[in-house]
Amino acid sequence: MSEMDTGFSIRKTTRDDLPTLLKIESEVSPFPWSARQFGESIDDHDGCVLLKGKRVIGYLFYQQVLDQAELLNIAVRPSFQGEGLGSLLLNMCMDTLRDTTVQLHLEVRASNFTAIGLYLRAGFKQIGQRRAYYRSEMGREDALLMAYNFLENGAVSV
Numbered sequence: 001m002s003e004m005d006t007g008f009s010i011r012k013t014t015r016d017d018l019p020t021l022l023k024i025e026s027e028v029s030p031f032p033w034s035a036r037q038f039g040e041s042i043d044d045h046d047g048c049v050l051l052k053g054k055r056v057i058g059y060l061f062y063q064q065v066l067d068q069a070e071l072l073n074i075a076v077r078p079s080f081q082g083e084g085l086g087s088l089l090l091n092m093c094m095d096t097l098r099d100t101t102v103q104l105h106l107e108v109r110a111s112n113f114t115a116i117g118l119y120l121r122a123g124f125k126q127i128g129q130r131r132a133y134y135r136s137e138m139g140r141e142d143a144l145l146m147a148y149n150f151l152e153n154g155a156v157s158v
């Protein structure tokens with residue numbers, strides 16, 4: 001576990017986190033990940049939880065294949081949002097990938113302005129759009145495809 005001066009720390013996700021992750025996910029997402037999706041991501045992909053003391057207040061999952069990585073999910077507990085913790089989680093993930101990865105890409109709902117703001121602030125660019133990709137409360141909505149290029153942003157060549 002890595003400790004920070006602020007009382008926040010980060011560690012890898014475990015199966016024991018599952019109930020807490022499901023609870024947070026149900027509070028932040030209109031179409032939450034299922035227990036199965038979290039379980040598979042904990043077992044097969046890279047994930048970390050952000051702790052305040054011993055309390056889990058956020059999580060992030062990504063998948064790396066060779067020199068490409070995909071951000072699968074990121075969330076911060078509602079009462080802790082807007083304090084820079086989403087950026088903290090994302091930047092820690094990007095630091096982990098920086099030396100081995102050319103591109104980190106993701107898909108985000110076109111209506112998710114908070115997440116899009118988070119990604120733009122971190123240096124992601126929109127590289128595409130998938131029409132009517134997601135189910136939504138209004139029917140369907142587009143996915144924006146976004147990517148962060150580590151080589152363009154000063155990483156060592158992999």
Ligand SMILES: CC(C)(COP(=O)(O)OP(=O)(O)OC[C@H]1O[C@@H](n2cnc3c(N)ncnc32)[C@H](O)[C@@H]1OP(=O)(O)O)[C@@H](O)C(=O)NCCC(=O)NCCS
Binds near residue numbers: 114118
């Ligand atoms: C997306 C999410 C993780 C951001 O976490 P957060 O801790 O609130 O984010 P931060 O406080 O670090 O904010 C980082 C940037 O996000 C953007 N942002 C944050 N809150 C915002 C808001 N209410 N409206 C617009 N942009 C916002 C801003 O660009 C902000 O940078 P700034 O503070 O310099 O303006 C959080 O809102 C969340 O859990 N959302 C629900 C889950 C989700 O949608 N995940 C993304 C799936 S693709």
